[in-house]
Amino acid sequence: MPHPIIELKDIKRVYTLGKNKIYALNGVNISIEKGDFVTIMGSSGSGKSTMLNMIGCLDLPTSGKVLINGTDISKLDDDGLTAIRRNNIGFIFQQFNLIPTLTASENVEMPMIFNGIDTEKRQKKALQLLEKANLTAEYAQHKPNELSGGQQQRVAIARALANDPPILLADEPTGNLDSKTGQSVMELLRELNEAGTTVIVVTHDPKLEEYSNTSIRLQDGEVYNENY
């Protein structure tokens, strides 16, 4: 049996604020297979973003283990963590997080610069990725403030795909979009999933659950649905 692409084993993430301890995650066990489309739901403060940050190796647990393709990330140094993120994970955020002074194309090229891809290859791939994200070439030279919210999110998705990550993580990707635009962004994530990418989406919106084959529900830092 191959390893699950992601495993969280008895994950706790405790924040200490003065005398108070906040158990943002309180003993989470999940296993995600390659090709899954997962939604993570739960009310505000239930630990969704904290969990996504664990999966994305942006933050380390207070206790428990995170395994990516069977690799225990607590065994890695900073360079190892950076490499595992860069090679495995693309991030999409609610606020798009594009660099305002760069064009759409340049935003998509950014992660490729960090990966040492030369200029010509980068530019060509950025255009291909924008096209894959259903943004036509005429927008490639636009800056983020010259694009609609939905178009900006498409640029952000293209950027997340820059290094061909097997895992896409999205924290409320439709949170700043109207429902129709949000739906088209979800359709795009579905297409990417059907092409083989493992997709994990945090959302407040129960309608988005229909896109997923696995739904994880969090409450007070614990998973409470029956499948888990």
Ligand SMILES: Nc1ncnc2c1ncn2[C@@H]1O[C@H](COP(=O)(O)OP(=O)(O)OP(=O)(O)O)[C@@H](O)[C@H]1O
């Ligand atoms: N850096 C931090 N320091 C202290 N407490 C934190 C920190 N980050 C998160 N928390 C707390 O951990 C809990 C879980 O937060 P988290 O951001 O994961 O929730 P969420 O489910 O993503 O909520 P939302 O839907 O509002 O984004 C909350 O009680 C939050 O206040």
Ligand SMILES: [Mg+2]
């Ligand atoms: Mg959150």
